Amino acid sequence: MRPPFHFPEDLITLHRAWQQTYAELAQAPAGSGTTALRRRLITLSGTLCTHPHWATPAAWRTGVVELRLAAHMSESAEREGAA
Template sequence: MSADPGGPRPADRFPQDLIALQQDWIGVYNRLARRRGEGSAAELRAELFRLSCRIGDHPHWVDGDPSRMGRTRLWQAAQVAPGGEPQVVVRLVDGRVVVTEPEAGGGRG
């Protein structure tokens, strides 16, 4: 099988509940990244931790690809699946946290 090494493979069919968990994770991450000091971030961080545990413990990984590439393919699939949203990019620039919104229709490149 000659597939693009960076692209999804046919074996990477993720269960809908796992896709939904990853979409929830991305949504919480984006809310945390976009907050501008209002309120406490502790609840959002706790939710990210809880979702990370649920994603990592999902039964799919018993037979699926639990490698970093497998997790990356899940992350990519969750963004493009119905109801998905691109994840924002967070960087530290000159000592400031800078949040970059994804390009419209482009996702992360």
């Protein structure tokens, strides 16, 4: 069994922002001026990829799926707390 991954809170927040921007871009109708969303997604992607957490080569390959899960679980926990 693999040890659990622990991600910095800023990395989880950054990935949640990326997911939200991606979802907004996916929902935008064609020709609706998505330039700002595309630029934001590119900026967030660059920031995600260059985050200090990924300093070791193996961290990116093994941690990206776990980061997605951590971001999703964090978002779900916030929704339950707000309810």
